[in-house]
Amino acid sequence: MTLLASLRDWLKAQQLDAVLLSSRQNKQPHLGISTGSGYVVISRESAHILVDSRYYVEVEARAQGYQLHLLDATNTLTTIVNQIIADEQLQTLGFEGQQVSWETAHRWQSELNAKLVSATPDVLRQIKTPEEVEKIRLACGIADRGAEHIRRFIQAG
Numbered sequence: 001m002t003l004l005a006s007l008r009d010w011l012k013a014q015q016l017d018a019v020l021l022s023s024r025q026n027k028q029p030h031l032g033i034s035t036g037s038g039y040v041v042i043s044r045e046s047a048h049i050l051v052d053s054r055y056y057v058e059v060e061a062r063a064q065g066y067q068l069h070l071l072d073a074t075n076t077l078t079t080i081v082n083q084i085i086a087d088e089q090l091q092t093l094g095f096e097g098q099q100v101s102w103e104t105a106h107r108w109q110s111e112l113n114a115k116l117v118s119a120t121p122d123v124l125r126q127i128k129t130p131e132e133v134e135k136i137r138l139a140c141g142i143a144d145r146g147a148e149h150i151r152r153f154i155q156a157g
Contacts, residue, residue, distance in 0.1 A: 003029055003129060004065065007042050007121065011094070014119055018043035019094035020081065020108075026096065026121055029132075039077060040066075043088055050080055078111040085114045094119035 011019060021027050021040040028034045038051035038059070050069045051059050060068055069080045085093065097105065097118025109116050128136070 004042065004047055006127060008044055010121060011042070011044055014094060014117075015092070016094040016117060016119060017088070017090040017092045017114070018084070019119060019121060021096065021121070023096050023099040026099075038071070039081075041081060041084055043084065043090060045088055046084070048080075048084060050077060078108070082111075082113050085112065090114050092117055094121075096120065 007019070011017070019042050021042070024034060024036050027038060027040050035051075035055060038049065038055060041048040041050065047066045048069060049059055049063055049066045050071050052071045056068070056070055069075065071077060071080070081093075084090070091114060093112060093114040094117050095105065095108065098120060100108075105116065105118075
């Protein structure tokens with residue numbers, strides 16, 4: 001099962017129309033890079049990545065199957081998300097309530113045209129795709145080779 005399919009099953013189980021991801025750890029698998037900037041919006045019908053100009057080209061090259069949106073002074077987070085809400089007639093939008101400040105959540109509640117629901121998609125990171133498992137295996141191999149190499153230089157005392 002793909003990452004998007006798992007997330008969409010989670011949306012259905014949580015009775016959400018879409019989710020707005022803002023935390024680094026939940027965005028990274030979608031963006032293909034680790035950054036605190038940007039947002040990911042996943043609905044039952046579509047997948048969107050919202051980033052500023054610093055990351056646009058890199059994310060465009062890495063993220064397949066997502067609609068990419070450029071965040072700037074005119075195209076703000078709320079403008080783009082409200083357009084997605086209107087286009088797909090979304091009623092409920094999950095957000096990472098444990099990761100977002102009260103002030104941000106309060107602002108989103110007043111600016112976004114959907115009912116906001118605090119949700120925690122963290123559980124989805126526990127299940128790894130075959131690609132993630134392979135990357136973990138490769139990383140373990142690198143760590144093992146590094147440990148074997150350094151053992152030749154370690155001496156008691």
